[in-house]
Amino acid sequence: MDAAFGPGLYYKHSGKFFAGGVLVALFIGLLVGLPCAWLYAWLIHWNPFIYIDALASFGFGAMIGVATESSLESHKCRNLPIAGLTALLVVLIAYYVSWAVWLHALLHLPTIPLLLHPAEMWQTILEVNKVGAWTLRGSVVNGIPLWIAWGVEAVFILGSAVFTAVQAMQQATFCEGCDLFAKSTTGICFAGAGQAPPPAEKAAFKSYQKDLKQHAAELKQHLENKDFSYAEQLGAVQPDSIAWYRFDLVSCPQCSMTNSLRVLLVQNKIEGKKVKQETTETEVLRQLLLSSTEADSLRKLGEKLVPMLPKLAEQRAARAQKAAAAAKS
Ligand SMILES: [Zn+2]
Known part of the structure; x- marks a missing residue:
């Protein structure tokens, strides 16, 4: 367009x-x-x-x-x-x-x-x-x-x-129709970023890290074409993952017509052979406009791709609890 x-x-x-x-x-x-x-x-x-x-x-x-x-x-x-x-x-x-x-x-x-x-x-x-x-x-x-x-x-x-x-x-993201700023939900969906070899296997690990850039570029292209099946096929984040994608959805709380997507590539920091707890974030895309149907399919995908990495699962549970509490009040 x-x-x-x-x-x-x-x-x-x-x-x-x-x-x-x-x-x-x-x-x-x-x-x-x-x-x-x-x-x-x-x-x-x-x-x-x-x-x-x-x-x-x-x-x-x-x-x-x-x-x-x-x-x-x-x-x-x-x-x-x-x-x-x-x-x-x-x-x-x-x-x-x-x-x-x-x-x-x-x-x-x-x-x-x-x-x-x-x-x-x-x-x-x-x-x-x-x-x-x-x-x-x-x-x-x-x-x-x-x-x-x-x-x-x-x-x-x-x-x-x-x-x-x-x-x-x-x-x-501002909804011009409703005259208000849309609300951001962090981590509406998580998807895996391939299987990483152990950091001890230096050459293989380096090439995995290098390929991540290309991997992210491909995801971006598919998302720009609103092809969520590609994200689905990336699968859930595995328990031993050291890199994954986080999807943040910004939605107008009133009309749900204005939606924008931000995607980050999150990676654990590596020190020598050790995988550290801290992570770095690289932006894959931001402010990609989604229709309300597309935003809904992304939410559904988020429910489907339950991350198996404990800390993401916790984040997700906390968010669901908050949403449920907000819906009640
Ligand atoms: Zn609106």
């Missing part, structure tokens, strides 16, 4: 948003972001571990991204650039504030005058850069290496805010 003439295979946001909603999102973003800026600045001032600092910078940005985007969604904004720009504006302000708080922590300068005089704040930053603010393996980090560290930190903070907001907006 040509996207210019029909709705297309994949869902796309209409781009609608309301200025009032954006203003509220900016406000909510700052309400979350400013305390985060304060916390972050003191944390990096006191904490000597660079990994924790890196994690904190990512978390600082992500909190802002999540807060801004969820506020935008609650005001029915369905626009990617707006989600990204709103998060960017909030995180720029919060980042600026975190600098003032940090300089206050480091040099005991009053925070408010720093905030009100950006030029003076900049001069202070230049001086701190000259003398350095911390040491790495016994030597003071200053000058260009310190600029690089600060640059990486800025990219982490700003990047994670924008990325988180855009990512969440990208995964949302």
Whole structure:
């Protein structure tokens, strides 16, 4: 189907948003972001571990991204650039504030005058850069290496805010008919991704891992053709599986006409010969539009392909219980 003439295979946001909603999102973003800026600045001032600092910078940005985007969604904004720009504006302000708080922590300068005089704040930053603010393996980090560290930190903070907001907006589906966001059900169906040889058989295992990419591409093609029998034939996830597909269905709770599908390839992390409990997720497709009949067949398929991997079976049971409780009330 040509996207210019029909709705297309994949869902796309209409781009609608309301200025009032954006203003509220900016406000909510700052309400979350400013305390985060304060916390972050003191944390990096006191904490000597660079990994924790890196994690904190990512978390600082992500909190802002999540807060801004969820506020935008609650005001029915369905626009990617707006989600990204709103998060960017909030995180720029919060980042600026975190600098003032940090300089206050480091040099005991009053925070408010720093905030009100950006030029003076900049001069202070230049001086701190000259003398350095911390040491790495016994030597003071200053000058260009310190600029690089600060640059990486800025990219982490700003990047994670924008990325988180855009990512969440990208995964949302809006039902224009009912004027509301559709609801996502994680793991409506699980399907196997072939039989993996034991990781000890290195060559065979490597080729299995390599083939997974092709395997996922084939599944994508069949799903785009709405061929669910292909997914059915992949079978249930076996008890010793180390890779499988997870289907998430986003459905309008009112009309059930607007449905979109997201499919992930989930893989256990491997360390040497050991299969770890942690998993990684690779997106196979997202926002594939499904009719209500197609969404129903996917639900039925999910009931049929009962995963034999204990942790998936548990997830599935918990979801069924929740749905039953929701249906009762
Ligand atoms: Zn609807």
